[in-house]
Amino acid sequence: MARWVQVVRLRLRSLVRGSDVDRDLDRELRSHIAQEIDEHLASGMTLEEARRTAMVEFGSVGGIQEACRDTRRVAVVENVVRDLRYAGRTLVRQPGLAVAGSLSIALGVGANLTIFSLANGLLLASPSGYRTDRLVHIRTGNGSHVSYPAWRALSESGALGGIAGYSIEASVNWRGGDASVTIMPLLVTANFFDVVGVPMQRGRGFTAREATAERDARLVVVSDRFWRRQLNGDPDVVGRSLTLNGSPYTVLGVLAAGIRSVPGYGLSPDVYLPISRTLAPDLEKPRAAAVQLIGRLHDGQSVQAGRAAVRVVVQRIAERGDDPEFRTITMFTRVGGLSQAKDFKEAGAFFLVLAVVTALVLAIACANVAGLLLARGTARRREIAMRIALGASRSRLLQQLLTDGFVLALIGAATGVALTALLAELLLRVSLPLPLPLEIRLAFDSRLAGLALGLVLLSTLMTSLMPALQSTRPTLVPTLKQGEPAYGPRRLSLRGLLVIGQVAVTALLLVAAAVFLRNLTRAQSLDPGFDTQRAVVARLTFVEGRQGTIDAPAIQAVVDRVRSLAGVDGAAFSEGVPLTVFSGSRVGTSMRLDGAERPVHVEYDANRVGPGYFGAMGIPLLRGRDFDGADRSSAPPVVILNKEFADRYFEGRDPIGLHLAWGERPGSRSAEIVGIVANGKYRTLGEGRDAAIYTPYLQEPVVGRMVHVVARTAAAPDTVSSAISHAIRQADSSAAVQIQPMSSALAFAFLPSRIGALIFGALGMLAGLLAMVGLSGVVSFSVGRRTVEFGIRMALGASRGSIVRLVLRQSAVLVGAGLGIGMMMAVLLVRPLSAFVVADLRPNDPLHLAAAAALILAVGVGASWGPVRRAVRVDPATALRTD
Amino acid sequence: MSKPSDLIQGTLDLLILKTLALGPQHGWAIGKRIQLVSGGVLQITQGSLYPALHRLEQQGWITSKWLTTESGREVKSYSLTKAGTKQLARELENWDRLSAAIGLVVREV
Numbered sequence: 005m006a007r008w009v010q011v012v013r014l015r016l017r018s019l020v021r022g023s024d025v026d027r028d029l030d031r032e033l034r035s036h037i038a039q040e041i042d043e044h045l046a047s048g049m050t051l052e053e054a055r056r057t058a059m060v061e062f063g064s065v066g067g068i069q070e071a072c073r074d075t076r077r078v079a080v081v082e083n084v085v086r087d088l089r090y091a092g093r094t095l096v097r098q099p100g101l102a103v104a105g106s107l108s109i110a111l112g113v114g115a116n117l118t119i120f121s122l123a124n125g126l127l128l129a130s131p132s133g134y135r136t137d138r139l140v141h142i143r144t145g146n147g148s149h150v151s152y153p154a155w156r157a158l159s160e161s162g163a164l165g166g167i168a169g170y171s172i173e174a175s176v177n178w179r180g181g182d183a184s185v186t187i188m189p190l191l192v193t194a195n196f197f198d199v200v201g202v203p204m205q206r207g208r209g210f211t212a213r214e215a216t217a218e219r220d221a222r223l224v225v226v227s228d229r230f231w232r233r234q235l236n237g238d239p240d241v242v243g244r245s246l247t248l249n250g251s252p253y254t255v256l257g258v259l260a261a262g263i264r265s266v267p268g269y270g271l272s273p274d275v276y277l278p279i280s281r282t283l284a285p286d287l288e289k290p291r292a293a294a295v296q297l298i299g300r301l302h303d304g305q306s307v308q309a310g311r312a313a314v315r316v317v318v319q320r321i322a323e324r325g326d327d328p329e330f331r332t333i334t335m336f337t338r339v340g341g342l343s344q345a346k347d348f349k350e351a352g353a354f355f356l357v358l359a360v361v362t363a364l365v366l367a368i369a370c371a372n373v374a375g376l377l378l379a380r381g382t383a384r385r386r387e388i389a390m391r392i393a394l395g396a397s398r399s400r401l402l403q404q405l406l407t408d409g410f411v412l413a414l415i416g417a418a419t420g421v422a423l424t425a426l427l428a429e430l431l432l433r434v435s436l437p438l439p440l441p442l443e444i445r446l447a448f449d450s451r452l453a454g455l456a457l458g459l460v461l462l463s464t465l466m467t468s469l470m471p472a473l474q475s476t477r478p479t480l481v482p483t484l485k486q487g488e489p490a491y492g493p494r495r496l497s498l499r500g501l502l503v504i505g506q507v508a509v510t511a512l513l514l515v516a517a518a519v520f521l522r523n524l525t526r527a528q529s530l531d532p533g534f535d536t537q538r539a540v541v542a543r544l545t546f547v548e549g550r551q552g553t554i555d556a557p558a559i560q561a562v563v564d565r566v567r568s569l570a571g572v573d574g575a576a577f578s579e580g581v582p583l584t585v586f587s588g589s590r591v592g593t594s595m596r597l598d599g600a601e602r603p604v605h606v607e608y609d610a611n612r613v614g615p616g617y618f619g620a621m622g623i624p625l626l627r628g629r630d631f632d633g634a635d636r637s638s639a640p641p642v643v644i645l646n647k648e649f650a651d652r653y654f655e656g657r658d659p660i661g662l663h664l665a666w667g668e669r670p671g672s673r674s675a676e677i678v679g680i681v682a683n684g685k686y687r688t689l690g691e692g693r694d695a696a697i698y699t700p701y702l703q704e705p706v707v708g709r710m711v712h713v714v715a716r717t718a719a720a721p722d723t724v725s726s727a728i729s730h731a732i733r734q735a736d737s738s739a740a741v742q743i744q745p746m747s748s749a750l751a752f753a754f755l756p757s758r759i760g761a762l763i764f765g766a767l768g769m770l771a772g773l774l775a776m777v778g779l780s781g782v783v784s785f786s787v788g789r790r791t792v793e794f795g796i797r798m799a800l801g802a803s804r805g806s807i808v809r810l811v812l813r814q815s816a817v818l819v820g821a822g823l824g825i826g827m828m829m830a831v832l833l834v835r836p837l838s839a840f841v842v843a844d845l846r847p848n849d850p851l852h853l854a855a856a857a858a859l860i861l862a863v864g865v866g867a868s869w870g871p872v873r874r875a876v877r878v879d880p881a882t883a884l885r886t887d
Numbered sequence: 888m889s890k891p892s893d894l895i896q897g898t899l900d901l902l903i904l905k906t907l908a909l910g911p912q913h914g915w916a917i918g919k920r921i922q923l924v925s926g927g928v929l930q931i932t933q934g935s936l937y938p939a940l941h942r943l944e945q946q947g948w949i950t951s952k953w954l955t956t957e958s959g960r961e962v963k964s965y966s967l968t969k970a971g972t973k974q975l976a977r978e979l980e981n982w983d984r985l986s987a988a989i990g991l992v993v994r995e996v
Contacts, residue, residue, distance in 0.1 A: 029937070033937065039915040071938040
């Protein structure tokens, strides 16, 4: 025990008070010599002789001191401190290198951190709650949701400490002032706040006892954002009443600011409501998908034990005969971190592509800094050779040179973190054209800190390892004897190789950028199959239970009112509007078609539309007739197909007048085909040619809570918007109305291509800029070294043109090689991008390669411009005199 | 005459510890004593003695303090710690094993 105390005390002493220790040692050695002299004197030498003999026998005092210092094992630390100081001094003396180097790294690191923290915040971070390491996501059976009775059985089983359910797929109307607004609620089971323990800033969450679905409790907890933006941060909000779907709900509390919601993906629901039959009418149906599950493990219960306990309950529920597939647990994982869910994987893939791209940008940035350090290494050759000659070990020199890079990387990374934080602040302020309340909050946590540290080390190695090895090559010692070889053979330098790599990676990124930019223009000019310029879309959300306004004839009355407005050419209602968030549903089922021998599997987009829809949308009716007022529930069922459905499944027969029936067995629901309309895009711009079936809204037994009114305008859409909105509100004042021109309603559909074009365009430009700096550095360095050579050539009669050619040839070799490699990589690597772009756009289209190549050539010319000018200005007389 | 580099690795530590086991000594005296006892065969140069003393002190086997000798010289005197006594026993055991092993090999006929 005591021994360790002594050891630690001594190490600390040598570290903190190293000079004391040195003085002590000095004193000890002096004392030794003195005794040696005493001995020699005693044997009869003169004082002078004794002293000289003692000194000769003793040998090098410095060597002993150095050896003793090494035994203290603090030499490493001491050296590091010294190196850091030295690196700081050198960087201050070369501010150009310091600024350019750290800024390059800052951009690279910043890009990486931003992408990672986005992914971290949206995908990996745990939701906010009490001891979230005990929370698990549970999925069972086929889907992500379970029925309400299944949740009740699971929750009451006590298999886990608690199991709560939540549902994001709902909307409620909030009446604030004189208008209704649709807001996004999180419908939660009564025990949600008990199980998750979401932090609150005011009031409290509801408890399982007071908010059970059966009691239909009118309680609400609001988000910080909703409280600030819509309730003006009212300090007395707790106890206040909010009118939701026409009924008063008492505010119990406000959630803490900046929390992550349980559903994840940055979703930030406006209000949290206890789930009830009023809000979810199908609640008690045994197989309705009502809620997703989140559970809290018992204290001390492992994930495996929890899973086993839940499996028992799940099997019991399945055996009761509800759903045989219910028995398999498909997900039972701690919240946060990686997940096996399909939606998670898709989002993850996108971020993975981005991560690769940003890593490439960092590599380019590091190549630049490495180039700068290599250039400096050449300039410092004599200094380094001198130090080697004086006995510095190679590893000691490497340590010094790596420290230089480390300091650069550290400053760069710190700046990068600051840039990321700045961007995060900006992201919170801009509002994206999203239909859902999203809060993109970059997560600054230990994972991000770890990544930042890793990036610092990585960029240290990438920037300085190669230059350090190069400039401490043992063969450098001859440099001491002679100056730089001025007319050595021109072989490809290490910097040249770096630039080739940079150009290659830049070419790859520019091809990707070209793909996304072209995708954007292509998407915007893509014909969606309907008129986007002269139409207005109004989304109406009705209050549940007000059947007076929600049934189809009443909606028809609203449409008639709109149709009679001046400036409106036509109007109709429909359940969904293509390419918006509510675009109708996608169906895959078996169908029996007239004239076909056996049932076929069909996949189509379904939409329910009112009379006049095709006219109002500008979708051409190719054959047959449109729906009309006579197609009601009493009349024989009819459908209209798009051309793709007719071509694909009727195989050349004329479908008009034929029937189709849903399901495999006879006797199920069937309908007569009365018309065929043109194809279009339904869910995404990138989809191929999809089949579609339209059914008449007036024949549907159930009418949804949400309906769209589409109006075709004669004038600019904006001018009639308010008139249309007014007309709708007159019909039902409790309905929430969102009205916008069709072109802006489609903004959501363009969002992925816009974001892709923005990110890849920005990163491509950044890479191009960095590569230009790198190339320019190499060429101008070599022009500087060849000044004398140019002088001789000119003195011997070389024309300026030939000098220009000489310089350009060097750039051309570098750019050409880089471009060639880059294009080969691009051909191979951009193919996976087709998952993110419109269907008929091929990522490795020669056009993209050509565009990228043109940009790279421009970069090459731009980078060579300055050096070329300097080269032709060489005055032969001056140049020759310098040698 | 044998240089310390010819000594088997770690033997110097053993010699120093053994010497100090007889009582506290300063550096010069340790070197002299080893030379004397070995009949002049083992001469420890200062270049290895002081780093070794330093190392042993850093490892906590020995401690040091400044004393004044009868002749009025200031010397740094080293003494064995409790841990150092145990370490000496371990090293002696090692030495016995090693020398016996070497003896076996060398004297094999």
